Amino acid sequence: MTTVPAARDARMPGESAWPALTASAVKRELFGEDLYFRESWADLTDVAGPDAAVAAGPLALLSFKCDGIAARRAGRTLDYLAEHGFSILGSARFRHNRHSMRELWRYNWHVYATDRLALMTLMHSVTDSVLVIARDDRYDGVVPGSVRLADLKGSADPAARGPEHLRSVLAPPNKIINFVHVADEPADIVREAGIFLDRPARRELFAEVAAASADTATERAYAEVGRLEAEYPATGFELDAALDLAGLRAGPDAGARLRFAASGGERLTWDTLCTLIDPSDPGLGIWDFVRIATEVLDADRPASADLLPPSSGEEWRARRV
Structure with missing residues (x-):
């Protein structure tokens, strides 16, 4: 009997891999059918091999919003990563369109009024931007690097974060203009890479991360930020x-x-x-x-909380008890 090989797009995380990618059963179910996750996961396993879920554990993904480029907060953010034990392993330039931003925040923007959606469409497509993938050099094998960075980022609401959080350090003028985005968990890194980048650029980024040349990658990230800031005018958001x-x-x-x-x-x-x-x-x-x-503008409408609530280091540690 001839064995028919499994279709490429059927290649998905196994039962042992999903717990390393997300703490959410709902996210596992949704991402299991998500086009961006499936395509990006196939590319990641081509590059990182069968242990891709384990390899993703120490990683974190941060992207600069257009307002972060205009406000000149990108360099300070890269400094913050280094100060908190993250080494940059790869970066890529990208530009949002009205579709990509809605896919990225598919499970969050349902709370926005339509007028705010119009504003988001404008402000997230003004400039090119940069995403970086970093390695958590303090990774403990329990809390993924993405989760630790998401905790460090802090809330968009100033009242819900402390002075140590990244968003406090960056001093945004309000909760709408907040400069950076961070992937919540390893599964989100995979999905978001599939949204930000087409296949060639995505595979190139994964290969750069796998090579793990932090000094070279850090230099490239700062250089790309410098090029963007030379291209686009600055603002003080006064x-x-x-x-x-x-x-x-x-x-x-x-x-x-x-x-x-x-x-x-x-x-x-x-x-x-x-x-x-x-x-x-x-x-x-x-x-x-x-x-x-x-x-x-009226920013929000009556709606349920995030359709996929973010995880936390506390939640991931509790799973090991």
């Missing part, structure tokens, strides 16, 4: 300055309405905001528009 400029461009009545909304007054809709100030007005600047928009 609200008063943005409102002053908007008032000059749109007139005193529009400026007064924007200031009232930004100070806690009546919320504006996306369409109303765009009639008051034009996001394509070169005299205003895209980031001044974004800064104002984050203060005047």
Whole structure:
């Protein structure tokens, strides 16, 4: 009898591999059918071999949002990684589009009002950006590097994080402009690499990580950040300055309405905001528009919590008890 080989896309983590990739039974079920995870997992196992789940344990993935590039927070973030025991093993340049950002945050953005979705579509596609894969040099074999970095990142809500967290160190102006994204678990690293990069770039990144040349990879990551910052103008995300400029461009009545909304007054809709100030007005600047928009739009809608709640180091340690 001739044995028919299994189809390539049927190659998925086995029963012994899934527990190393996620602490969530729901995530395992969803990712088992997810196109991005399946494609990326096939590439990862080609490069890393049958022990790919084990190899992913110490790894973490961080990507810079466009606002992080514009605010010049990328270099400080790379410094933070080194200070907290992470060595960069690979990096890649990418650019979001309206589809990729919705896939990346598929299980989070359901809480956003449609006006905020319009804003996200704008602000996450302004510039190219960089993702880095790092190795947790303090990996204890229990808490994955991705989970430890996600804990270190801290909440987007300033009241829910401490001064030691990455987002506190980066000092974002509010919870919408927050500069960085971090994959929650090893399974998320696999899926997100499948979203950020096409197959050739993804396999190239995995090969770079497998080569584990931290000095070279670190130099490349800083160089790419430098190139991006040379390409795209910087911003300080100063609200008063943005409102002053908007008032000059749109007139005193529009400026007064924007200031009232930004100070806690009546919320504006996306369409109303765009009639008051034009996001394509070169005299205003895209980031001044974004800064104002984050203060005047209704951000969220009544909805359940994250469809896939993030894990934590505490949860992963509890699994070993």
